[in-house]
Amino acid sequence: MNKLNIRKWFDDRLGIDEISAFMTKKEIPQHKHTIWYYTGSSILIFFVIQILTGILLAFYYKPTLELANESVAYIVNDVPLGWIIRSIHSWAATFMIALVFIHLLSIWITKAYRNPREMTWISGVLLLVISLAFGFTGYLLPWDELSLAATKVGTDIPRSIPIVGTWVTKLLRGGEDVTVETLSRFFTFHICVLPIFILMLLALHVYLIQKHGSSLPLDIEKKNIPVKSIPFWPNFIYREAIFWLFLLGLLLTIASLFPHHLGSPADLMAAAPEGVKPEWYFLFLFQTLKIFPAKILFIHGDTIAVLLICLMGVLFFCLPIIDNKPAEKKGKIITYAAYVFILYAVIMTVWSLL
Amino acid sequence: MKIKHSLFTRRRFLNSMIGGWITAMGTAFLAPIAKFVFPPNKEPDEVLLPKSDYENMEPNTVKLFSWGAKPGILKMNDDRSYTAFVAVCTHLDCNISYLPDQRKFFCACHDGWYDENGINIAGPPPTPLRQLNVAIDEEHFIITKDKGNE
Structure with missing residues (x-):
């Protein structure tokens, strides 16, 4: 069987030619906002890095009270190249979540969620939530003083939600308190439950992007003039590859120069250490909770803060449905809201670090 | 096929039967799962x-x-x-x-x-x-x- 026949054998069974024809036919519009199209595939690159390094770390990690911290120390100190694998895993999480935020904000500002792409936005917001959940559950696994205290705070926050709150806290913790039950549970969420959900949502998200094609920004669409475009394969992929290489270089440099710190083992009975802070992407929420007074009238300040944050989350989720007249005044206000959000998040984050 | 005087077709009847069966089965499994994920309270007296x-x-x-x-x-x-x-x-x-x-x-x-x-x-x-x-x-x-x- 010569090479041509082998190719034909696979093509008859897998339909490779249809896929490659689709990739060459797929066009990426070229305009002043094209740069934002690069963020999506870069998130995927970091996601793949997370899967690979995560599998490697799971070879040695042991989610038990005695061994969790010790096994991470073993990975970092004894396993060949363990320190850089762990450092890449934690830094790639930071890169990935930063890119998810940038990706969503760019879509908010260019209004790429307009009809018929509402479901693409909604699946994207769910992917953000899952990415944050990955970060939150992964933060506990090294089982050091800071991660324990941050998880205690993080899992106690839902308690302020009326009626269901106490149950949510219990479900997350596996009981009343953060104990070794919480560690097993977070490990299961991190390596089993969340991966299933993220893969399903990612499949939906990528399918929807193929179905609807790349969105044109509103101001360019309004001009109603033909826009130049380039084929997705190979022209656009090659350009993206330059960006991926740059990000990979940056990731490796930062991961080797600033390996992630491992604190002393968590002690369930010890007082919380000073300087308890969550990961950077939760800092603006952390600071929001901190500035709310203990009581507003007769209600706990926390309850109001948490309900407000939930309300903002729901509004964010429903953005394409609220912004149903993107070209009009209401649409402009919603775009300004994105800048207000960025400003708020930056100010709160800086404040929490002071 | 629709029998004379019938309110819905046989296909629709069968679809709602299988839909109802799946929903009932699913719900029946939810309760024990919910019970399982909340461990007993360990606060001492x-x-x-x-x-x-x-x-x-x-x-x-x-x-x-x-x-x-x-x-x-x-x-x-x-x-x-x-x-x-x-x-x-x-x-x-x-x-x-x-x-x-x-x-x-x-x-x-x-x-x-x-x-x-x-x-x-x-x-x-x-x-x-x-x-x-x-x-x-x-x-x-x-x-x-x-x-x-x-």
Whole structure:
């Protein structure tokens, strides 16, 4: 069987030619906002890095009270190249979540969620939530003083939600308190439950992007003039590859120069250490909770803060449905809201670090 | 196929049967799963501390003990009486510490403060520390839940 026949054998069974024809036919519009199209595939690159390094770390990690911290120390100190694998895993999480935020904000500002792409936005917001959940559950696994205290705070926050709150806290913790039950549970969420959900949502998200094609920004669409475009394969992929290489270089440099710190083992009975802070992407929420007074009238300040944050989350989720007249005044206000959000998040984050 | 005088077709009837069956099966599985994921409550009703370990404390000092999965704090007051608290901040559940020179309890997570009687005085804590009852017999300090303050 010569090479041509082998190719034909696979093509008859897998339909490779249809896929490659689709990739060459797929066009990426070229305009002043094209740069934002690069963020999506870069998130995927970091996601793949997370899967690979995560599998490697799971070879040695042991989610038990005695061994969790010790096994991470073993990975970092004894396993060949363990320190850089762990450092890449934690830094790639930071890169990935930063890119998810940038990706969503760019879509908010260019209004790429307009009809018929509402479901693409909604699946994207769910992917953000899952990415944050990955970060939150992964933060506990090294089982050091800071991660324990941050998880205690993080899992106690839902308690302020009326009626269901106490149950949510219990479900997350596996009981009343953060104990070794919480560690097993977070490990299961991190390596089993969340991966299933993220893969399903990612499949939906990528399918929807193929179905609807790349969105044109509103101001360019309004001009109603033909826009130049380039084929997705190979022209656009090659350009993206330059960006991926740059990000990979940056990731490796930062991961080797600033390996992630491992604190002393968590002690369930010890007082919380000073300087308890969550990961950077939760800092603006952390600071929001901190500035709310203990009581507003007769209600706990926390309850109001948490309900407000939930309300903002729901509004964010429903953005394409609220912004149903993107070209009009209401649409402009919603775009300004994105800048207000960025400003708020930056100010709160800086404040929490002071 | 639709039988004369029938309200719906056989296909629609069968579809709703299988849909209903799947929904019923799914729901039947949900209840046991929900029961399984919430483990039994492990908060103790009573903890016994050996007297020898705790009786030689100085006034205005504290010692830790385990109150189930939470830390408890036993404090000797100036009149040599004892008070016990659950050493967990009422704001967002961080473990607290006692600062004897300031006569205050402190939570490092969000800068919460309580006075030496466990009353919240500054920062975000919404309520006083949870107090526990202390009784002493020949061999033990008996720490029990305060019924009025759970």
